[in-house]
Amino acid sequence: MSINWSILYRGTLSGCNYSCDYCPFAKKKDSRKVLEKDAQELNRFVNWVETRKKERIGILFTPWGEALIRRHYQEAMIRLSQMPHVCKVSIQTNLSCSLNWLENCCKEKVALWATYHPTQTTMHQFLKKCQQLDAFQVKYSVGVVGFKEALREIEEMRQKLPENTYIWINALKKDAHYYTPEDIYRMTAIDPHVSYNLINHISKGFPCRAGHTTFSVNGSGDITRCHFIKVAIGNIYDANFEQNLYPRLCTNDTCGCHIGYVHLEKLQLEKVFGDRLLERIALINF
Ligand code: SF4
Ligand code: SF4
Known part of the structure; x- marks a missing residue:
């Protein structure tokens, strides 16, 4: 089933249970009030997706912090995966959460974008989670931030993960x-x-699917083309918001993040990632 809307959702949540020293969200704890607001917004979004039965929808959650430790994201993933018109539900995660909730998902539609943070967990712990995903037959990619001092460890990770598990480096x-x-x-x-990730791609004036078949949504339902062009182009809770989705050219000089440049048409990255662009799993792992 091909996707006709790829939606990137980033809600209000921004806390994280890890403390990576390069991250502004490290060990920030969301208040109960913020988490309640986030859960309500997420529930509204999931209800909205449920009503869009005529679309084929893929969703990638791109939280500022770690969302999968929160039950409301686990439940949202379960619900979304069970909707017939949702073909993919994916999330960026540090994989620190329990994975038992996956039992209740439609597993072939769930895919995780899992990032290994070497200063926050051990390789042994992370690989145990990957083995659990393999046992569940849930697809995932493994990624790391490309600090030079981490290269040796990433090489070791490559040796230890199954050959067909794609590892990306930011x-x-x-x-x-x-x-x-x-x-x-x-x-x-x-x-x-x-x-593809070593450069910032020249993008100004080039066709990009962001704002047409892919778009970003925040907790209030406001839409932007992508996470990098902050101009709102509508709200999913308004009638006929689809009128604001049409082919466009990029207005930024460059695009340097996977979640953006995969939609830049000139790169033709669908040839590399097929229908797994959202969760960043390459078709060919060599
Ligand atoms: S796991 Fe991700 S969100 Fe959490 S502190 Fe590290 S980089 Fe930030
Ligand atoms: S190329 Fe990147 S910055 Fe430009 S519209 Fe596409 S996703 Fe946004």
């Missing part, structure tokens, strides 16, 4: 000389598609 791009040619060689051996 390259650091601020300093053009951060990586040596040898670093890039090693990174490519881990993630054969890392070259």
Whole structure:
């Protein structure tokens, strides 16, 4: 079933149980009030998806913090996966939560974008979670932030994960000389598609599906084309909001995040990721 709307949802939640030193959300705890608001907004979103039976919908949750430790996200994933017109429900997660809730999902529609944070958990713990996902037959990608000092550990992870589990690396791009040619060689051996992530793609004036067949939604239902162009183009709870979805050109100079540039038509990344663009699982892992 091909997807005609890929929706990126980012709600109010922003707390996380981890404390990565490069992250503004580290160990921030959401108040009970914030979590209640987030749960209500999420429930409204899921109810809305339920009504859109004529669409084929794929959803990627891209929370600022860690959402899967919250029951309301687990329940949302379960409900969404069981809707016949939802073909995919995915979420970015640090994989620290219990995974038993997956039992109640339509597992073939769930896919996890799992990030390994070497300073916050052990490889052993993370791999145990991956084994659980394998046992559940739930698809997932494994990713890491490409700090040079983490490369050795990522190589070890590559050795220990099943060969067909795709590992992606989020390259650091601020300093053009951060990586040596040898670093890039090693990174490519881990993630054969890392070259797409090593640069900020020139995007201004180029067709992008963001704002047409893919769009971002916040807890209030406000829509933006993507997470990187903050201009609101409507609200999913308004009648006929679809009128604001049409083919567009990118207005930003560059696009450097997977969740954005995968929709940049000139890159044709559907050839690399097929129908697994949202959860970042490459079709060909070599
Ligand atoms: S796990 Fe993710 S959200 Fe949490 S502190 Fe680390 S980078 Fe931030
Ligand atoms: S190329 Fe990136 S920044 Fe531009 S519209 Fe697409 S997703 Fe947004």
